[in-house]
Amino acid sequence: MPTLKEAFSEQELARFHEQGYLVREDLISPEWLVEIRRDLEDLHERMAEGLPEGVHVSWEHEVDPSIRRRIKQLMHAELVSPALDRLVRAPHLLDLVEQLLGPEISLFHCKLLMKAAREGTVTPWHQDYSYWTTGDNRPLMLNCMLQIDDSTPENGCLQMVPGSHRAGLMEHRQEGQVFSRFLPGYFQPRADAVPVPLRAGSAVFFGPLVVHGSDANRSAQDRRAVTIAYNVTGNATGGTRERLRGAEGTKSGGA
Numbered sequence: 005m006p007t008l009k010e011a012f013s014e015q016e017l018a019r020f021h022e023q024g025y026l027v028r029e030d031l032i033s034p035e036w037l038v039e040i041r042r043d044l045e046d047l048h049e050r051m052a053e054g055l056p057e058g059v060h061v062s063w064e065h066e067v068d069p070s071i072r073r074r075i076k077q078l079m080h081a082e083l084v085s086p087a088l089d090r091l092v093r094a095p096h097l098l099d100l101v102e103q104l105l106g107p108e109i110s111l112f113h114c115k116l117l118m119k120a121a122r123e124g125t126v127t128p129w130h131q132d133y134s135y136w137t138t139g140d141n142r143p144l145m146l147n148c149m150l151q152i153d154d155s156t157p158e159n160g161c162l163q164m165v166p167g168s169h170r171a172g173l174m175e176h177r178q179e180g181q182v183f184s185r186f187l188p189g190y191f192q193p194r195a196d197a198v199p200v201p202l203r204a205g206s207a208v209f210f211g212p213l214v215v216h217g218s219d220a221n222r223s224a225q226d227r228r229a230v231t232i233a234y235n236v237t238g239n240a241t242g243g244t245r246e247r248l249r250g251a252e253g254t255k256s257g258g259a
């Protein structure tokens with residue numbers, strides 16, 4: 005179990021259940037952040053030259069390859085960064101995940117959200133479960149979105165609609181290729197949305213039903229983040245990449 009200093013308090017847990025999300029400042033050390041940033045140097049250029057096996061990229065400006073290619077989302081980020089691979093299975097993170105998800109923890113996926121300076125585009129209002137529902141799973145998953153750069157309203161920080169998870173899965177529209185599912189209004193300003201600016205190294209945990217989105221990055225600062233999505237082991241066929249903790253898993257290593 006987490007130490008008292010690190011564990012989520014009763015009040016934090018109550019807030020998570022009420023609002024659907026919870027911030028943890030300084031989830032990782034500055035040194036770990038430096039390692040992650042080092043792994044990601046020139047990532048846009050390297051991935052434009054060729055993708056490592058198992059890595060999937062959605063690009064900004066998908067339709068015009070003559071435009072300088074910028075990654076919007078890179079799926080299976082643990083394959084391009086040893087420091088992120090370590091984070092996915094870090095005991096102190098799994099301890100926090102265990103408080104929110106329970107003891108049977110698997111990796112659902114780990115993805116980079118690059119929101120590049122001046123080029124990162126909007127992510128419309130959506131619930132993640134609109135992508136993840138398969139008919140044989142339940143909305144039990146948990147995201148841990150860690151900021152690699154400071155996120156601010158100017159560079160497109162995440163915005164949440166507190167309490168929206170309690171309404172269940174809403175009807176989404178579908179159009180386009182990347183972040184193609186969205187709620188009515190696409191990304192019209194919402195009076196019930198709250199910006200969640202975070203310092204680099206801090207993270208927000210949220211479930212798959214909370215409504216969220218983020219604006220375009222119109223600033224000169226990148227707004228890179230990584231989302232590690234965990235699932236309850238056994239929640240759906242094909243619902244896990246790797247078992248990380250639980251009765252038959254290992255405490256902090258891969259399965």
Ligand SMILES: O=C(O)CCC(=O)C(=O)O
Nearest residue numbers: 117127132162216217218
């Ligand atoms: O990059 C962002 O700001 C939003 C990402 C997001 O909403 C998601 O991955 O579900």
